[in-house]
Amino acid sequence: MTRVTPDRVVGVAALVLAVLAPLYLSSYWVGTLLTQMLFLGIVAASLIFLSAYGGMVSLGQVAIYGIAGFVVGNVTTNGNTKGLNLGWSPWWGVVLGLAIAVAAALLFGALASRSVGIYFLMITLTYSVIANLTFGQVTDVSGFGGISGIPAPKHIGPVDAHQNRLYYVALGVALAVYLLLRYISRTPFGLTLQGLRDDPVRMASLGYNVLLHRTIAFAFAGFVAGVGGVLFVWWNGHIDPASIDLSATIDVLVIAVVGGLYRIEGAWVGALFFVIINNYSQQISFIGPRFHTLIGAIFLVIVLVSPGGLVGLWDRAIALSPFRRRGPTDRNPIEAGQVEPSV
Amino acid sequence: MRALKSRWKLIPLAGAVIVAATAVAATATARNSASPIRIAVLSDCQGAFGSFDNQDMAGVVTAMVQYAGAKAKNPNKPRDGWVGGQINGHPLKLVGIGCSNDRADTAIKETKRLMEQLKADIMIGPLSGDESIAVANYAKQHPTKTFVDGAAGAQDTTLKVRAKNFFRFNGDGAQWNAGLGDLAYNKLGWKTAAVVADDYSFAWTSAAGFVAEFCAVGGKVTKRVFPPLNTTDYSSYAQQMPTNVDGTFVAVGGAGLIPFLKAYEQAHGPIDGKKFIGNLFWGTPGQFEQLSSRVAGAYVGGAGTAGDLATPAAQAYNKMVGKVFKQIPPFGAAAPQASSTFTFGYYVNTWGLLAGLKAVKGDISGGQKKLQAAIGKVKLRTPYGPVHLDKNRQAVIPVYYQQLYLKNGKLAVKTVGYIPGVDQSFGGTFTSKTPAPGRNFPACVKRNLPWIGHTRVPKVTG
Numbered sequence A: 001m002t003r004v005t006p007d008r009v010v011g012v013a014a015l016v017l018a019v020l021a022p023l024y025l026s027s028y029w030v031g032t033l034l035t036q037m038l039f040l041g042i043v044a045a046s047l048i049f050l051s052a053y054g055g056m057v058s059l060g061q062v063a064i065y066g067i068a069g070f071v072v073g074n075v076t077t078n079g080n081t082k083g084l085n086l087g088w089s090p091w092w093g094v095v096l097g098l099a100i101a102v103a104a105a106l107l108f109g110a111l112a113s114r115s116v117g118i119y120f121l122m123i124t125l126t127y128s129v130i131a132n133l134t135f136g137q138v139t140d141v142s143g144f145g146g147i148s149g150i151p152a153p154k155h156i157g158p159v160d161a162h163q164n165r166l167y168y169v170a171l172g173v174a175l176a177v178y179l180l181l182r183y184i185s186r187t188p189f190g191l192t193l194q195g196l197r198d199d200p201v202r203m204a205s206l207g208y209n210v211l212l213h214r215t216i217a218f219a220f221a222g223f224v225a226g227v228g229g230v231l232f233v234w235w236n237g238h239i240d241p242a243s244i245d246l247s248a249t250i251d252v253l254v255i256a257v258v259g260g261l262y263r264i265e266g267a268w269v270g271a272l273f274f275v276i277i278n279n280y281s282q283q284i285s286f287i288g289p290r291f292h293t294l295i296g297a298i299f300l301v302i303v304l305v306s307p308g309g310l311v312g313l314w315d316r317a318i319a320l321s322p323f324r325r326r327g328p329t330d331r332n333p334i335e336a337g338q339v340e341p342s343v
Numbered sequence B: 001m002r003a004l005k006s007r008w009k010l011i012p013l014a015g016a017v018i019v020a021a022t023a024v025a026a027t028a029t030a031r032n033s034a035s036p037i038r039i040a041v042l043s044d045c046q047g048a049f050g051s052f053d054n055q056d057m058a059g060v061v062t063a064m065v066q067y068a069g070a071k072a073k074n075p076n077k078p079r080d081g082w083v084g085g086q087i088n089g090h091p092l093k094l095v096g097i098g099c100s101n102d103r104a105d106t107a108i109k110e111t112k113r114l115m116e117q118l119k120a121d122i123m124i125g126p127l128s129g130d131e132s133i134a135v136a137n138y139a140k141q142h143p144t145k146t147f148v149d150g151a152a153g154a155q156d157t158t159l160k161v162r163a164k165n166f167f168r169f170n171g172d173g174a175q176w177n178a179g180l181g182d183l184a185y186n187k188l189g190w191k192t193a194a195v196v197a198d199d200y201s202f203a204w205t206s207a208a209g210f211v212a213e214f215c216a217v218g219g220k221v222t223k224r225v226f227p228p229l230n231t232t233d234y235s236s237y238a239q240q241m242p243t244n245v246d247g248t249f250v251a252v253g254g255a256g257l258i259p260f261l262k263a264y265e266q267a268h269g270p271i272d273g274k275k276f277i278g279n280l281f282w283g284t285p286g287q288f289e290q291l292s293s294r295v296a297g298a299y300v301g302g303a304g305t306a307g308d309l310a311t312p313a314a315q316a317y318n319k320m321v322g323k324v325f326k327q328i329p330p331f332g333a334a335a336p337q338a339s340s341t342f343t344f345g346y347y348v349n350t351w352g353l354l355a356g357l358k359a360v361k362g363d364i365s366g367g368q369k370k371l372q373a374a375i376g377k378v379k380l381r382t383p384y385g386p387v388h389l390d391k392n393r394q395a396v397i398p399v400y401y402q403q404l405y406l407k408n409g410k411l412a413v414k415t416v417g418y419i420p421g422v423d424q425s426f427g428g429t430f431t432s433k434t435p436a437p438g439r440n441f442p443a444c445v446k447r448n449l450p451w452i453g454h455t456r457v458p459k460v461t462g
Helices: A006-024 A027-054 A061-076 A090-112 A117-137 A163-186 A188-198 A200-205 A210-236 A246-259 A266-281 A291-305 A309-320 B002-032 B047-068 B104-117 B129-141 B180-187 B201-216 B235-240 B254-268 B312-324 B341-359 B369-376
Strands: B037-044 B070-072 B082-084 B090-100 B122-124 B146-148 B192-197 B220-225 B247-251 B276-278 B299-301 B379-382 B385-389 B395-407 B410-422
Touching: A006 A027, A006 A163, A006 A309, A027 A061, A027 A163, A027 A188, A027 A210, A027 A246, A027 A266, A027 B104, A061 A090, A061 A117, A061 A210, A061 A246, A090 A117, A090 A210, A117 A246, A163 A188, A163 A210, A188 A200, A188 A210, A200 A210, A246 A266, A246 A291, A246 A309, A266 A291, A266 A309, A291 A309, B037 B047, B037 B104, B037 B129, B037 B341, B047 B070, B047 B082, B047 B090, B047 B254, B047 B312, B047 B341, B082 B090, B090 B104, B104 B122, B104 B129, B122 B341, B129 B146, B129 B201, B146 B341, B146 B369, B180 B201, B180 B247, B180 B276, B180 B299, B192 B201, B201 B220, B201 B247, B201 B299, B220 B235, B235 B254, B247 B254, B341 B369, B341 B379, B341 B385, B385 B410
Parallel strands: B037 B090, B037 B122, B122 B146, B192 B220, B192 B247, B247 B276, B276 B299
Antiparallel strands: B070 B082, B299 B395, B379 B385, B385 B395, B395 B410
16 A cells, blocks of 8 residues: 655645646746746756766756757747758657757767766766857857747647646656656666666676766756757747856756755756746846846755755655654665765 | 605615716726736846946837826936826836846746736837847737837848737848948948958848948958857957958947957057948947047948937937936936937837827727737838838838047047938848848848938038
8 A cells, every 4th residue: 555655745735736726826827937847847857867866966957958949949940030940840849859869968978977076067067068159159050049939739839829738748748757767766777876876886896887877877867858948949939049058057956956956856846946036036126137146045055054955854844743754765865865975 | 754754765866876976986987097008128137238228218218208198217217117108098007127138038038027927018129139039939929919129120020020019110230231331332442341240130130231232332241250249258259350351340239349349459450440330339329438539430330320410300309318317327418328229229119109009099909909000000200210110010211320530539420321211121132031141141242222322411410
């Protein structure tokens, strides 16, 4: 019998609230804020997966998300914007977008998998910069102004006229991504990845191919980030190099850290927090365009007070409550916050 | 008892009086509180054009004061917006001012916030090229809302995107440079030229105007260099500029212009103004004062504006801006900034919108279809000449170009050329089927342009 835990109760309640959101929230909240939260959460989940299970904190996820988005933009637009304007079906755009994003992630992963710690961070940051400058400079595929008028598939769009459709698609995809990441983490591949995270030397001596595992993990996370990129361009109808600049890269890192780098759920918690702060803080006159200063301060406080992010606070609250988990936990040590991830 | 009965008889009468009074009050209330029209403005308060944020808002507010009876909230800070203002009893409510940064991605985010969260009916803006292409595409998805441009001059916005609810009463970058190619080839004697322009839609359009006309009359553009917008170190781009040409056209704008010219001087020595033509940024009030006096003699493409035009309308406009605002930060006194691309761009677009609203008596019902049809027919007698919209809702405008000169040891601008009625096709050079202006388009070929040899000299003050 499935055990009822506070985590599961809250998870199911959140899902029910999300499904019913269009009934009690405004169309702006659903179509703009929550949809944005869902796809940003997917990108952050790819980062958290790499960090929590592979010990790799990647700053390259936004680059891969952007590659998927730019590919979709180039192949699905038709005539009146920058880029290739191939005018293909949006579904072919998804296939090609994800395929190229995964191929790029495989290449990026193969190059970065030999490095660890700060060097891994710097190499993946380089990927973001390369993607940003490439799409800015190569005007055949984008240029500074980017690609506008990117269509969503007929059954979903036009997005602005049927905002709930894309919301539910994003919700379904986010749920699928969450379940997939949970599943992967429990497969032999996921367990091997956690072993590589904790002691790569020992795993190598046991005969595991460390580099190959890390590369495949990076490519898989790239697939997840690419899914987020596709949803982003459907939602925004536009992508340009500023969509994947350094600021966007840091935003996804902030989302992951604020949500909690140790648990996949943290991605959407952090994304919701980020999106709300981003949206409403600008209406406060003394903050206005100084949003990044505010989110930077919040980031600092979260890192100092709760290295496990907002989800870490929840874990602490549960640990102190009568509902605290008893007996052996099914979560790995890093999820339980007992071990610091190696970066 | 009888008295009581007579009182009962009064009850229906009293009821009738109350109903009648309520009806009268309701009618009066309805007359006095016609539904407000919710207006948003999208400006750039950050990025390369962030320093012109208050000029943008000064243009909007001045038009609101002049044509809708509004009042500036703060005469020293246009960004505070306006109070009051109505069209046929419909209050013009400012619901928000977006803060973009010349990037399309930010412009879209801000547009969504203004239109969807703050529920604006109409938006005025954005400021720059790529932003306007993205906003015009957004407008296409929202046909029941109306958008008028701010000061953006990318060609694609109206020639390619062609959203039926996006209107632009200012010219595009190519239109603004009409006359410069003819001037360079036939008056300055340039046979060859180099072009440097920011690597984005507006500057491509701006360069396209010069290239198309210079080549049309027989000139050759031997090199085109495109530094990214927001570049801070232009040294590598300045190094690429050839010196074996007769002149150089510079379409580096906003915060990049001064750093580019400094880098150019470091690479090639002091600038000779006579060998340079700049686009509108060289003559934008608040900007040209910062240029070195060495650029005196350079010609400057306009933005359909001429602050020194000696017509009563042009002078009245300068006075109007000076009357509504004392200061437009950060550049100081308001009146001299009236002819800025940004002040005038936002002013003329807001005016066009208000003229449309007046034509429909403020009625924006029916998905704003009547309003949009009315705006398309608006003809304005602007301070600088007549403006009307073409079939793509793009303005056909009078164009002026200027020259920098030294006045009491300081740089000043005087208007020296005038071409009326320049349309976006640029004499048939650009159509919706031709490639968008870019790094390689238009090609350098000879062609006929209707205004070659017909540039007039306007009467100016001072």
